[in-house]
Structures are given as structure tokens and as C-alpha cells.
Amino acid sequence: MQSGATGRTTDFGYRPDIDGLRAVAVLAVVLYHAGVAGMPGGFVGVDVFFVISGYVIARGLMREARGGGIAIAAFYARRIRRILPALVATLLLASVAAYWILLPPQLEDYARSAVAASLSWSNIYFWRSSGYFDAASLYRPLLHTWSLSVEEQFYLLLPVSLLVAVRLQLRPLWLPFAVIAALSLGLSVYAGRAAPTANFYLLPTRAWELLVGTLLAMAPRPGLGALPPAAREALGLAGLAGILAPVLFYSEATPFPGLGALPPCLGAAVLIRLGEARAEAGRDAAATRLLAAAPLVAVGLISYSVYLVHWPLIVLSRIVLMRDVSAPETAAIVAATLALGALSYRFVERPFRRPHAPAPSPSRPQRLRPVFAAGFAATLAMAGLGWVAAASGGLPARFPEFRVRPVPGTETWNHRTCFLFADQTWQAWDQAACTRTAGKAGLVLLWGDSFAAHYVPGLIRHANRLPGNLVQYTAAGCRPTLGFASHVVPHCHAFNENALALIRRLGIRDVVLAARWGAQRDRAVPQDLRETVAQVAALGARVHVIGQSPEFPLDPAFLAYRQRHDPPSVAGRWRPVTDPRVNDALRAALPGGTTVIDPFPALCDAATCPYALGDTFLYADSGHFGSAGAALAVERFVEAGLFGRPRSTAMAP
Structure with a gap:
């Protein structure tokens, strides 16, 4: 320099x-x-x-x-x-x-x-x-x-x-x-x-x-x-x-x-x-x-x-x-x-x-x-x-042969109402519109950033396997830890503080926390998450944490284009760039009684993770699930005990 x-x-x-x-x-x-x-x-x-x-x-x-x-x-x-x-x-x-x-x-x-x-x-x-x-x-x-x-x-x-x-x-x-x-x-x-x-x-x-x-x-x-x-x-x-x-x-x-x-x-x-x-x-x-x-x-x-x-x-x-x-x-x-x-x-x-x-x-x-x-x-x-x-x-x-195919999924996030942008305060959130499923007695709060919102289509798809109706409470770039502040998302602190009021007011008994845990350089994330989980649990709610999900070096369209001549046994899978040790740190910091799901063993083998199944892309970009990927992930997570009793096998289905 x-x-x-x-x-x-x-x-x-x-x-x-x-x-x-x-x-x-x-x-x-x-x-x-x-x-x-x-x-x-x-x-x-x-x-x-x-x-x-x-x-x-x-x-x-x-x-x-x-x-x-x-x-x-x-x-x-x-x-x-x-x-x-x-x-x-x-x-x-x-x-x-x-x-x-x-x-x-x-x-x-x-x-x-x-x-x-x-x-x-x-x-x-x-x-x-x-x-x-x-x-x-x-x-x-x-x-x-x-x-x-x-x-x-x-x-x-x-x-x-x-x-x-x-x-x-x-x-x-x-x-x-x-x-x-x-x-x-x-x-x-x-x-x-x-x-x-x-x-x-x-x-x-x-x-x-x-x-x-x-x-x-x-x-x-x-x-x-x-x-x-x-x-x-x-x-x-x-x-x-x-x-x-x-x-x-x-x-x-x-x-x-x-x-x-x-x-x-x-x-x-x-x-x-x-x-x-x-x-x-x-x-x-x-x-x-x-x-x-x-x-x-x-x-x-x-x-x-x-x-x-x-x-x-x-x-x-x-x-x-x-x-x-x-x-x-x-x-x-x-x-x-x-x-x-x-x-x-x-x-x-x-x-x-x-x-x-x-x-x-x-x-x-x-x-x-x-x-x-x-x-x-x-x-x-x-x-x-x-x-x-x-x-x-x-x-x-x-590159006339290259095409970016739209991958469905993000349109279900309910932008600017249930998935808030950086210029919005928590008051823009609407409880009725953000109760995404019906027919159950209790409520399940999904709280986090876009890496929580990308599970919405999968949670709706598997609504019958949830312990309550899904309530979506997500905001762009807003990690679900109390005390987190961001100059990029100035209203994030108040947004997260309001989550506790929602849990108390609505009597929510299950809270799912998900985020791009590895995105920020704030290495106090595990401790911050531990303190947040403790405050949520003190309100009588069960806490379920989904760890960092796999991310790829390139969007699936790029990977598929580069792999267009590869045999079917290889195509559709690639090495993730996310460090899975992020999830180890989260798991080590969290108290007993917290369900923790690690997406890596749930979705990947020892070396690669799928970004497509045949012609169906699982990801909408290099890190966010599309509808098909969210459905697959939620199915695997539920099988691993996302809403069941916390157990060691929840980390490796």
C-alpha cells in the first residue's frame, strides 16, 4: 500500500x-x-x-x-x-x-x-x-x-x-x-x-x-x-x-x-x-x-x-x-x-x-x-x-450462454413488513401480517437477519412439524443478540430489544435464533448470544439456535456454469467457504437446555455441500437458501431435533 x-x-x-x-x-x-x-x-x-x-x-x-x-x-x-x-x-x-x-x-x-x-x-x-x-x-x-x-x-x-x-x-x-x-x-x-x-x-x-x-x-x-x-x-x-x-x-x-x-x-x-x-x-x-x-x-x-x-x-x-x-x-x-x-x-x-x-x-x-x-x-x-x-x-x-436464473424464495420474506430494511424501525413490523402460519395453539418466533429469513419458505412448508404458528421477526443485517449495534443498520439495537417485549406480550414459548453468525468481526458473538439466550429463557421460552449455514465462493449460477461439463456425480456440489468452527464456538458458549443445530453435518459431507439438486438450485445466491434449499434444510433440522429435546445428536443427524 x-x-x-x-x-x-x-x-x-x-x-x-x-x-x-x-x-x-x-x-x-x-x-x-x-x-x-x-x-x-x-x-x-x-x-x-x-x-x-x-x-x-x-x-x-x-x-x-x-x-x-x-x-x-x-x-x-x-x-x-x-x-x-x-x-x-x-x-x-x-x-x-x-x-x-x-x-x-x-x-x-x-x-x-x-x-x-x-x-x-x-x-x-x-x-x-x-x-x-x-x-x-x-x-x-x-x-x-x-x-x-x-x-x-x-x-x-x-x-x-x-x-x-x-x-x-x-x-x-x-x-x-x-x-x-x-x-x-x-x-x-x-x-x-x-x-x-x-x-x-x-x-x-x-x-x-x-x-x-x-x-x-x-x-x-x-x-x-x-x-x-x-x-x-x-x-x-x-x-x-x-x-x-x-x-x-x-x-x-x-x-x-x-x-x-x-x-x-x-x-x-x-x-x-x-x-x-x-x-x-x-x-x-x-x-x-x-x-x-x-x-x-x-x-x-x-x-x-x-x-x-x-x-x-x-x-x-x-x-x-x-x-x-x-x-x-x-x-x-x-x-x-x-x-x-x-x-x-x-x-x-x-x-x-x-x-x-x-x-x-x-x-x-x-x-x-x-x-x-x-x-x-x-x-x-x-x-x-x-x-x-x-x-x-x-x-x-x-458470455452469451450464461444465464442468471431467478431462484424462488426471497419473495416469501415479506419485505418491509416482516423483513425490515436498514431505513426502517421496529414499528414497521406488523404482527398480523407476520404470523405466517395458522392452525396451532402456540407461537414460534423466528428472530434474526436475512440468514433467519431464508428459512421462512421451509418453515411454512413444514408448518405441521412446528410446535406453534410461525411468527417472523427479521431485519437485514441485524444479528439477534441484545446489545448489538450497527452504523449500517442504526435501528437494530431497538429492533432486538423489542423482541423481548414481543416474547413477553405474546406469551411465545419457542424462539428460533438464526443469523449469519460468521459475518461480523465482533468475536464477542458467542458470549453475546449466550447472554441473549439467558434473557429469553428467563421469560419462559425454549430457545433453538441454528448455526451458520454453508456459503459458497460464487453464486450457484456461476458454479453451475463452471461445472456445466462435469459428470452428474460431481455437478451440483462444491466446497463451502464458511468456517464451520463458528458453530463450534456457538455451541460451546450456550447453556444446557438450548437446542443447537449445526447445518454443516445436516447438509454436507466431509468435503462438499450441495448448491443444487439436478436442475433445481438450493441457493438464491452464494449464501441464502431459495425455497427448495430452505425446505430441505428445515426438514433435516427437524429430523435432527430442532424442536425436540436437546441432545448431542442434534449437532450431527
Whole structure:
């Protein structure tokens, strides 16, 4: 990543150790995304990049401020020359590959993300449409551009903020930035539980990481060179440990960013500051010498281009293969990433940066006009091409045999009445309309998100096997755990609280909880579910939990198209991308007396799950059951004891 990487920190002398730090960050990210074992926390490389960016950009701006003022236009012109050429080149190459590889609906989503990446809006686009660790995100070639958008949004704000602070003669200058950093960190800690996906993607909860580097550039020199050599060596080891320990020991289960991002960010800050102490100490610490080693510097110089190309290569390979890549394939992808990154750096980045051209003078704005014009034209062209591909539905003429068949099921959810959307409050729910079956004495409440609603056609089909009439209480993106809050679904908290009132008021004796339990990065889900089950049980209701159901890498239409020449014994089944251990965690957290159904043993064999039976699709998309799939699932779940006495066999019919 690190669109601010220049390879030359000219305002304070070239720092090979910073390029080495970039190399550590980009290698951690690339190897993590490539699935290399032993680096489950490699995603923290992005946070290291944020610190470096904040530091390098702020040092340049501070130098200008000391020289008499900040040339805002010249700053943005430099950003354009350094960011856009390699980004545009990557988008062009990835788009050519996507044109030949992606089926129309996939290309449509890709095109929309290309528009967002061109406009520095992709973090918001992906926040609204996915989570970083969701299975579906593994098949979105431009997902990684979220971090570029965060940086670019920061670049819009920092120079203006610094200029205002300088003009107002604030003393100390760093104080307002430190306050903003503290508020951003506090917001990130809060959002880690209340809105984990927003916490990951958005600038307000990421700004503190960039501001760590900014504050480092503003802070007075602490005189590290005067420290004893042993102390400086210990600082270097601590800085490296702050980065490498999370790379080795963090995982997708680690609450992040929030406080979890502090070690890599502070580790990067310590290493950057330690490298500054060379002039004071007369020699580098071992950590600085390590980072300045030629191999790491070489990778650091090309780190921006490497970051840009690595994810499209990985994702498009995965889509072509329709499986995870093997170890030799992974090695080939990593090698190709480094090779393409080097070519992009040599033939795209460096020429457009014009390192030997005189810097444009703020007093000669006409020199900047071609830069802004070219940047605007390139952005408009990429966004325009993306819009055309998206508006056409993914250029369907490329694959004339491909057809998206409508799969019945979602029309039974009773949208906006029993299945509420993000803009609706619980008051839009209607009890009479949402009592979906009749003829029984009691009531069964189905409570959850769309992964609860997708069972509605199956529960209606098997109404005679329910212990009461079905009452549907579902909302998009609203996990059925008390206390859950979401910026995407702002009314979810109140919706869930009202469920307890419904259970009490209607005298409901059976409550079915179902959701996409693995979708959110909030790893407190099992405990939250346990507390919710306890409160429901306290009202006298029996609780039945349906675990995470299988999800596939692609929609059934895509899988069927790719398998159209496979024998009948193989066609219609594929390896799920959902981690079944999510259900193990739910089961372990729940109290005795709770019926828990694991859909995986109920529906799948050891390796694959069915997405179709003959010509009948069981799924309406990559994760939601259609009518036929819901009927099959509910039948299997009832046979496994969904409404019977809780027993161990309920987990494996």
C-alpha cells in the first residue's frame, strides 16, 4: 500500500531504513493474503504503512511550514503524480483480466468497485457491501484499495488542518492533532464492538494510526542518540517485536483495529524515531541496520506497486481455479507480484514522479495545471469505464450462454413488513401480517437477519412439524443478540430489544435464533448470544439456535456454469467457504437446555455441500437458501431435533 511512498525522503535526507520498514509491511500483507502459513496477523502491515505515511507526509509539510508556508496546490500535485499513475496502470491491467474472466454479475460488482477506487471512495463502498474478513470478500479483486482511499481522504484533510494550525499560531502545534488522535482511538475502541466493519474501513477510526506518524514528525527530538547503546538496541528489538509479534500471533479472531493496532503502530514509530538518532549516536542500532539491508530496501522501493498488484493477482487466480491456490501456485503468485511491482515502479512510478525535474513553484501555479488536468482526466476515464461496465450489467454479451436464473424464495420474506430494511424501525413490523402460519395453539418466533429469513419458505412448508404458528421477526443485517449495534443498520439495537417485549406480550414459548453468525468481526458473538439466550429463557421460552449455514465462493449460477461439463456425480456440489468452527464456538458458549443445530453435518459431507439438486438450485445466491434449499434444510433440522429435546445428536443427524 503506502501511496505516499516515494523512495526518497528528501526533506530530511534519504532513509533506507524507512524503505526497509515498508518492505516488512508489504511482505507481511502479501504473504498473509497469499495464505502463507505462520503469518495469521499479516494484515497489520497496513497499519505500519499508515504510520509511515503520516510521518513522511507531515515531515514534508512541516519543512514547508518552517520555510514560510504550506503550498497546498503543490502538495496535491505531488500526490497526484505519486498515486495515480501506478493505480491507473493497475486498474487497467486488472480490468482487462476481469473482462476475460469475470461473469457478468461479477464484472458488474468489479466495475462498481473500480469507480469507487478511482474516486478514493472504495473504503466506504466496501464498508457498505462487505466485511474485510467475510468469505465473499476473498473474491473481490479491488478490496485492497480501501486502504488507499483512507490515506487519500487523510491527505485531503492534513495539509489544510496543518495550515490552519500554523496560521492560528497554535502552541504547541502538535496538541490539537494529539487530541484528534486520542478521540479517533477512543472511537475505534468503541466501534470495535458496536460497528466492527465500519471500524475497520473508515477514516474516523483509522485516523489515529496516520496521526501517530504525524505526531512523530511534529514532536521534539528526544535525544535517543544520548542513550547507552544497550538501551537503543533494546528499543530497536521492542520496535521490531511490536510489529512481528502481531504478524505471528494475531488472527482474524483478534479484536482489530482499536487497541490491537497499538503494538504495530507504536513499533513502527519507535523504529522510525530510532533511525533518526543516527546523527546523534554516530552509528545505527542493529534494528536500523537490518531495515537498511539492501534486499529489504529493494522491496521497500517497489512496495506501493507491489501492494497494488498483489490482491488482483490472488483473487483472479482464485476465481479461475474456483479453489484455494496450492503451495507452488502461491509461490508463483508472490514471484509474479514482485516482478510486476518492479516493472510498475521502473516504468510507471518513477517516470511520472520526474525526480530530476525542478519542483513547481507555488508562485507559478500554471506549472501545476497540467498535473491537475491529467489527474482529473485519468480519474474521469477510469470512473467512466467502470460506470459503463456497471450500467450494462457487466457486459453480458461476453458470455452469451450464461444465464442468471431467478431462484424462488426471497419473495416469501415479506419485505418491509416482516423483513425490515436498514431505513426502517421496529414499528414497521406488523404482527398480523407476520404470523405466517395458522392452525396451532402456540407461537414460534423466528428472530434474526436475512440468514433467519431464508428459512421462512421451509418453515411454512413444514408448518405441521412446528410446535406453534410461525411468527417472523427479521431485519437485514441485524444479528439477534441484545446489545448489538450497527452504523449500517442504526435501528437494530431497538429492533432486538423489542423482541423481548414481543416474547413477553405474546406469551411465545419457542424462539428460533438464526443469523449469519460468521459475518461480523465482533468475536464477542458467542458470549453475546449466550447472554441473549439467558434473557429469553428467563421469560419462559425454549430457545433453538441454528448455526451458520454453508456459503459458497460464487453464486450457484456461476458454479453451475463452471461445472456445466462435469459428470452428474460431481455437478451440483462444491466446497463451502464458511468456517464451520463458528458453530463450534456457538455451541460451546450456550447453556444446557438450548437446542443447537449445526447445518454443516445436516447438509454436507466431509468435503462438499450441495448448491443444487439436478436442475433445481438450493441457493438464491452464494449464501441464502431459495425455497427448495430452505425446505430441505428445515426438514433435516427437524429430523435432527430442532424442536425436540436437546441432545448431542442434534449437532450431527
